[in-house]
Amino acid sequence: MKAGPSQEEIRRHNLGTLLRHVHIGGSLSRTALAERMGLNRSTILGLVSELASVGLVREGLPRETGRAGRPSLVVRTESDRAYVLAFDVGVDRLAVARIGLGGVFLDRREIPVPPGGHDAGKVAEALAASALEMVGTAPKGTSCVGVAAAVRGMVRRPDGLVRTAPYSGWEDEEFGEDLVRRLDLGLPVSVENEASLGALAEHLRGVATGCQDLVYLHGDIGIGGGIVTGGRLLGGDQGYGGEIGHMVVNPYEGRPCGCGARGCLEAEAGERALLEAAQRDPAATGRDAVRAVVEAADRGDVAARAALHDVGDWLGIGVANLVNVFNPRTVVFGGTLREVFLGSAAQIRSRINRHALAASRENLRLRVGELGDDAVLIGAAELAFSEMLVGPLETLARAGA
Amino acid sequence: MKAGPSQEEIRRHNLGTLLRHVHIGGSLSRTALAERMGLNRSTILGLVSELASVGLVREGLPRETGRAGRPSLVVRTESDRAYVLAFDVGVDRLAVARIGLGGVFLDRREIPVPPGGHDAGKVAEALAASALEMVGTAPKGTSCVGVAAAVRGMVRRPDGLVRTAPYSGWEDEEFGEDLVRRLDLGLPVSVENEASLGALAEHLRGVATGCQDLVYLHGDIGIGGGIVTGGRLLGGDQGYGGEIGHMVVNPYEGRPCGCGARGCLEAEAGERALLEAAQRDPAATGRDAVRAVVEAADRGDVAARAALHDVGDWLGIGVANLVNVFNPRTVVFGGTLREVFLGSAAQIRSRINRHALAASRENLRLRVGELGDDAVLIGAAELAFSEMLVGPLETLARAGA
Secondary structure (H helix, E strand, O other), X not given: OOOOOOHHHHHHHHHHHHHHHXXXXXXXXXXXXXXXXXXXXXXXXXXXXXXXXXXXXXXXXXXXXXXXXXXXXEEEXXXXXXXXXXXXXXXXXXXXXXXXXXXXXXXXXXXXXXXXXXXXXXXXXXXXHHHHHHHHHOOOOOEXXXXXXXXXXXXOOOOOOEXXXXXXXXXXXXXXXXXXXXXXXXXXXXXXXXXXXXXXXXXXXXXXXXXXXXXXXXXOOOEEEEEEEOOXXXXXXXXXXXXXXXXXXXXXXOOEOOOOOEOEHHXXXXXXXXXXXXXXXXXXXXXXHHHHHHHHHHOOOHHHXXXXXXXXXXXXXXHHHHHHHHOOOEEEEEEOHHHHHHHHHHHHXXXXXXXXXXXXXXXXXXXXXXXXXXXXXXXXXXXXXXXXXXXXXXXXXHOOO | OOOOOOHHHHHHHHXXXXXXXXXXXXXXXXXXXXXXXXXXXXXXXXXXXXXXXXXXXXXXXXXXXXXXXXOOOEEEEOOOOEEEEEEEEOOOEEEEEEEEOOOEEEEEEEEXXXXXXXXXXXXXXXXXXXXXXXXXXXXXXXXXXEEEEEEOOEEOOOOOOEEEEOOOOEEEEOHHHHHXXXXXXXXXXXXXXXXXXXXHHHHHHOOOOOOOOEEEEEEOXXXXXXXXXXXXXXXXXXXXXXXXXHOEOOOOOOOEOOOOOEXXXXXXXXXXXXXXXXXXXXXXXXXXXXXXXXXXHHOOOHHHHHHHHHHHHHHHHHHHHHHHHHOXXXXXXXXXXXXXXXXXXXXXXXXXXXXXXXXXXXXOEEEEOOOHHHHHHHHHHHHHHOOOOOOHHHHHHHOOO
């Protein structure tokens, strides 16, 4: 428990907070900023001027006002002045984006996983090469202020070591450090689990904006989870929290799981369980294969309907457990679970009603993610921007701009 | 997101933080306080003087120094100057305590649940009468600065409404408001779930001191949970978070649960499951009956050993799920689960090793609560003190002292 901040720390905090408001909230008038921050208008004016003098925000006319008369000016971010690099290491594709203040995608590329994708070094090499091309073509006077990468695995919080990323075959990879060396931008690289970043994105910019307590389920080959409780991303002691795919829901009769246990939620309700139950070609996997099952069920395919029913049962049980444990306001289904939810919502709801306590579920909203496949990149960008939003001037100065 | 604090807010924050340090940490030298709070010694001197002038702390010689030479003075709380009232509404007994700064029990009584204990009004009446006797006998010049009550049920965070307390037969009881009226001390009454308060107590003063991520399981008739993540008590959207007793672990074959579902952790591993499996007299319930099963198992009683084995299996599965979801540093077994853990630790550990991910459990510690039956009262007292530790002078002034 520390003492209160100094005057200088307060000034830094206020600059960061103002920038965060316009970064997340878009265009805001100085009056609105004064209200949200609890400061008087002259203090706000000073803060806006300071951020504008280094090119992070500018004032201008609102895009549309809908009212007659002279509109008041609004403050907005200069989306190109400071940007971050966001990486998403998927199972079968890599994505790289250059994202500006305000969450604007300035550049975006997908590249195939390089041959020998189990070699984390080759993945880092491909990502770094693509990112450096983006940095090279960025306009003059713009600065990269942060880098973050999403992986399908368990990431140790203090140092970003990827302890295990089973679908990439990684164990104890210093992936972030490797990216730091290859990029050579003088910036640290934050590494985080993809579902946690999906949760962060939907919390800040998606379907759960303004919601302080949410559970995000991310379907991919496996089932990942990202949890926001009291407005903060749950990490746990070492950063491994949120592994909801390995909650045991069927301990004795359950299907074997990749983790070595039996009856995990991921084993019962993951992609493989769905595709097997729907009697699909074992070679077909991924989002398209899952979508095909949902479409077949819509057309009346008996095996597909039964598969969605079973998977919905297990998902409902898993979500009910999470509702009892977290009392979230919103549960968000992302990745391939978006499609699965749309195909088995009735079953999921029925299980939640049976297994979740009445008080815990009475205000519950079930939603599909609204950021789609970009959720993870958007979350990575927010993680990469976090230092900037704490100390804008210091971060910009360190970026050599 | 608010702007940084004013000078006055900083002063208040620093007074509260200093008081919290000595309230939780015991006697501390001014040098130690300066270090922990990141303030210089003259600022600390000013804060100590201000708190001492209203009688909340005093400086004196340490109780023992173990070093030669003149010992430095230490700051400690005046345990009797400001106190709180803590209530614990158990299933078969009520407890009331008057607890001073520093967590010192100044007075403590147990009273039986009044006839017709399903009437929340009668319970509040008995608690208030006992508490007012304590207030009446408190020394002159002392002030009651907060009141909190623990209940075995689900409590709505914003207003303290007891939505349901199944073992007391309560539904939608304005229990806190009722206590406010009956006590008539001009103070609000905070109401909270008993397992959340047990978690808070073990986190602040017990076996998990200094641990920021812990899961506390409280055994009573049912199984309650209190979760601290990132140093904060998990509440969820409405305050109902932590209902780990209703995680489904055995959805198809499971025993019926009091909540109406089947295969909840509480149904499989709670007191009733243990006593039935151990073939005990159905009339014997409670802590003594549970302890008798553990003792019988120690002596080689076959049914008792089998019962502990089964219950340990389910508890281990439940804990493994919580380890995957929360990645806690410490799992604490409190209430009757203290005894159950001591009798089935091997089984619990074996299940955790099978079902929890290796990274999530590698630093995990399993512990029994060290505050015993008082954990809940201690947690209630901390909740009642929380306003005092944010603004000591304002709280004292409001208490009319």
